[in-house]
Amino acid sequence: MRVNPYPMPDLLAALNHTELEAQQAGLQISTGRSVNVPSDDPTAAAQLVENNDQASVNRGYLADLTAINGQLSAASSTLNSVQSALQQAISLGVEAGNGTLSDSDRASIVSELQGIQSQILSLANTSYQGNYLFSGTATSTAPYAVSGTDPSGVSYAGNDGVNQVSVGAGYQVAVNQPGSQLFSASGNSVFLALNELIVAVQSNTGVETALPALDSAANYLSVQAVFYGNALSQVQSQTTYQNAAKLQIEQQQNSLGAVDMATAANTLSQAQTDTQAALEAISKFSGNSLFDYLR
Amino acid sequence: MSGLFGTLSIALTGLAVSQQQLATSSNNVANASTPGYSRETAVTEAGAPIVIGNLVTGTGVVLDKIESLRDPILEIQLTQTTQQQSGLNAELEQLQQLQTNFSSDSSGIGADISNFFNSLQQLSPDPSNLALRQSVLTAAANLAQDFNTAASDLTTQQANLNLTVQQSVSQINSLTAQLAGVNQQIATLENIHVDASTLVDQQTNLIRQLSGLIDVQVIPTEKGGIEVTTSNGTALVSGIQSFALSTQTKQGGNLDVFANAADITSTISGGSLAGTLEVRDQQIPNILSQLDQLAAGFSNAINTANAQGLDLNDVKGTNIFSTPPAGVTGAAANMRAIMTDPTLLAASSDGAAGSNGNLTNLLGVATQKVANGQTPIGAYSNLVFQVGSAASNTSAEVDAANQILQQLQDQRNSVSGVSLDEEAANIIQYQTAYQAAARVVSTIDAMLADAVNLGIDTAVQ
Numbered sequence: 001m002r003v004n005p006y007p008m009p010d011l012l013a014a015l016n017h018t019e020l021e022a023q024q025a026g027l028q029i030s031t032g033r034s035v036n037v038p039s040d041d042p043t044a045a046a047q048l049v050e051n052n053d054q055a056s057v058n059r060g061y062l063a064d065l066t067a068i069n070g071q072l073s074a075a076s077s078t079l080n081s082v083q084s085a086l087q088q089a090i091s092l093g094v095e096a097g098n099g100t101l102s103d104s105d106r107a108s109i110v111s112e113l114q115g116i117q118s119q120i121l122s123l124a125n126t127s128y129q130g131n132y133l134f135s136g137t138a139t140s141t142a143p144y145a146v147s148g149t150d151p152s153g154v155s156y157a158g159n160d161g162v163n164q165v166s167v168g169a170g171y172q173v174a175v176n177q178p179g180s181q182l183f184s185a186s187g188n189s190v191f192l193a194l195n196e197l198i199v200a201v202q203s204n205t206g207v208e209t210a211l212p213a214l215d216s217a218a219n220y221l222s223v224q225a226v227f228y229g230n231a232l233s234q235v236q237s238q239t240t241y242q243n244a245a246k247l248q249i250e251q252q253q254n255s256l257g258a259v260d261m262a263t264a265a266n267t268l269s270q271a272q273t274d275t276q277a278a279l280e281a282i283s284k285f286s287g288n289s290l291f292d293y294l295r
Numbered sequence: 296m297s298g299l300f301g302t303l304s305i306a307l308t309g310l311a312v313s314q315q316q317l318a319t320s321s322n323n324v325a326n327a328s329t330p331g332y333s334r335e336t337a338v339t340e341a342g343a344p345i346v347i348g349n350l351v352t353g354t355g356v357v358l359d360k361i362e363s364l365r366d367p368i369l370e371i372q373l374t375q376t377t378q379q380q381s382g383l384n385a386e387l388e389q390l391q392q393l394q395t396n397f398s399s400d401s402s403g404i405g406a407d408i409s410n411f412f413n414s415l416q417q418l419s420p421d422p423s424n425l426a427l428r429q430s431v432l433t434a435a436a437n438l439a440q441d442f443n444t445a446a447s448d449l450t451t452q453q454a455n456l457n458l459t460v461q462q463s464v465s466q467i468n469s470l471t472a473q474l475a476g477v478n479q480q481i482a483t484l485e486n487i488h489v490d491a492s493t494l495v496d497q498q499t500n501l502i503r504q505l506s507g508l509i510d511v512q513v514i515p516t517e518k519g520g521i522e523v524t525t526s527n528g529t530a531l532v533s534g535i536q537s538f539a540l541s542t543q544t545k546q547g548g549n550l551d552v553f554a555n556a557a558d559i560t561s562t563i564s565g566g567s568l569a570g571t572l573e574v575r576d577q578q579i580p581n582i583l584s585q586l587d588q589l590a591a592g593f594s595n596a597i598n599t600a601n602a603q604g605l606d607l608n609d610v611k612g613t614n615i616f617s618t619p620p621a622g623v624t625g626a627a628a629n630m631r632a633i634m635t636d637p638t639l640l641a642a643s644s645d646g647a648a649g650s651n652g653n654l655t656n657l658l659g660v661a662t663q664k665v666a667n668g669q670t671p672i673g674a675y676s677n678l679v680f681q682v683g684s685a686a687s688n689t690s691a692e693v694d695a696a697n698q699i700l701q702q703l704q705d706q707r708n709s710v711s712g713v714s715l716d717e718e719a720a721n722i723i724q725y726q727t728a729y730q731a732a733a734r735v736v737s738t739i740d741a742m743l744a745d746a747v748n749l750g751i752d753t754a755v756q
Contacts, residue, residue: 009705036398039394056409057416064420291715
């Protein structure tokens with residue numbers, strides 16, 4: 001069969017091919033990514049879209065966990081202070097129950113008790129980053145105001161709402177307890193009990209019923225406050241979980257879209273060698289013909 | 296005497312034919328780099344003999360014809376492969392451009408869908424926070440902008456393709472006119488029984504160029520004439536007459552290809568025009584339609600979810616995104632984030648400012664089937680896959696077609712290509728033959744001098 005007298009197009013096509021390979025390997029190394037456009041690997045490109053979204057959701061969970069950790073910690077330490085104050089009030093009540101006090105002694109106890117009452121009111125109205133912690137979902141309204149008419153001495157202006165925050169797939173945590181459940185629950189109101197103790201000490205009658213009532217209300221508060229300890233521990237374990245999930249998501253992203261540098265460097269070096277070889281082959285193609293040898 | 300003069304004329308035929316053979320070789324060498332040139336050979340045969348009694352005397356050599364060497368089957372295969380390769384190549388270019396809209400992980404529709412839901416997530420622990428609410432509205436605006444940009448880029452690409460269609464049709468018309476002209480010249484030569492070899496090369500070259508633009512079928516007719524039609528039968532050239540194609544703007548703004556009054560746009564199946572039309576009329580509208588469905592489904596779902604809650608003013612939630620058009624078409628191009636007041640985001644489920652109860656509904660859209668039975672990210676990821684595999688598959692097809700084309704070209708060259716070595720060898724041969732014939736003439740000249748000077752003692756000058 002007669003030989004194709006034009007070998008150059010084939011040689012050039014081969015050269016073009018190796019140069020293209022070198023370019024692609026170079027691009028992968030400089031971007032660190034094996035998928036730079038969807039056609040590089042359509043399946044991986046599609047999976048990377050999902051993976052990116054998972055990473056975003058995970059970041060959202062971690063951000064929320066940090067935020068509610070702050071809220072729950074603030075509420076928890078406030079309630080610790082309230083409980084200390086209540087214990088102090090109870091000690092004072094015990095003292096007042098001792099029948100040997102003088103009027104002025106009783107008066108000074110009343111004064112201390114009123115101080116504690118103010119303190120607890122102020123603690124119940126604690127706000128964290130601009131939101132009241134114990135108003136339920138009415139976070140822009142202070143939960144408790146002084147009331148001249150209410151026997152507890154305060155009126156509750158919040159609501160019963162509880163917010164849930166999602167911290168995992170299908171996993172929500174409640175992040176607050178309304179004041180109406182903590183401080184002024186019907187039959188277990190620390191405000192009412194404290195106010196009645198003050199009245200009892202002032203009038204020097206009924207301390208023996210007011211004191212146990214306060215003790216009982218304080219206990220009730222402690223039990224309700226456990227909510228915050230539980231919630232904080234849930235937040236902690238979920239944070240650990242989401243941090244582990246974050247690593248998994250990153251690993252998956254790497255296996256999908258990150259280039260294996262060693263392999264890519266090899267490919268580049270190979271392609272460069274091939275290009276060199278093709279160039280040399282072409283340059284050695286002398287284009288001599290019989291004409292050069294006639295005369 | 297007649298014997299010597301007869302021999303002289305025989306020698307002269309050798310001289311003449313050698314010169315013509317040399318001219319043919321010289322023509323080949325001069326055209327060694329001419330694209331589409333088929334090498335020529337001078338075909339010789341012995342002259343008709345003279346019979347006198349029992350004696351059969353030759354009359355020298357005669358040039359029968361100057362023949363172009365080509366393989367018609369290969370030419371047909373080359374034409375068909377060219378139109379396939381051109382179509383795929385044109386399609387690939389456009390698909391690669393198309394996919395740049397979907398190539399970034401950190402920006403674009405996918406990333407901004409995630410960012411939108413992320414902003415809602417961050418609002419959840421502090422739902423009355425105005426700065427966080429504003430972030431949600433900003434994320435909504437970014438997402439709408441992405442849809443607008445993607446739709447706009449695609450429609451711009453479509454419009455540019457209309458320009459390409461226009462240019463292709465002009466080129467086709469120019470080529471068919473030239474082809475008709477060449478056919479005319481060939482017909483003239485055929486009539487006087489001359490091999491129209493270089494004109495046939497021109498004709499082949501024009502057909503090759505034409506097949507790069509549109510699918511062609513070549514039907515040979517009598518006397519070397521041809522008819523060129525599309526594979527669907529639309530006439531392009533019939534012998535010495537060419538039929539121009541035209542373009543008309545359809546409603547919707549696309550330029551369609553017409554042959555007289557018939558719209559042949561959907562019948563074009565090869566050449567770069569086919570690739571261009573495939574992208575303009577199938578691929579891009581398909582992607583646009585999916586974008587529209589996603590934009591519409593997403594907007595409706597978010598608006599519905601917002602309406603289930605109460606805003607900071609304890610009023611039922613209104614639309615965050617503009618209402619998509621009823622037929623969905625144009626949803627992506629026209630999507631807007633119309634809510635600008637952050638207090639209007641309906642995060643609350645009980646009317647209180649600090650309630651986040653309705654954010655669950657808004658966040659729930661992320662796992663809702665909003666378009667083609669898929670979640671927002673699912674629908675987008677599917678779109679990325681489609682765009683990527685269209686480009687990737689077409690790229691593989693182009694590579695395969697290129698290889699076949701190269702192989703066919705190599706085969707054609709081995710049949711029709713000029714080999715300089717071969718021509719050099721031929722030239723030596725023709726030169727030697729000429730020298731031999733010239734020597735015969737010299738010999739006869741000397742013998743004639745002897746004959747004329749029979750009996751006279753003279754010297755030959």
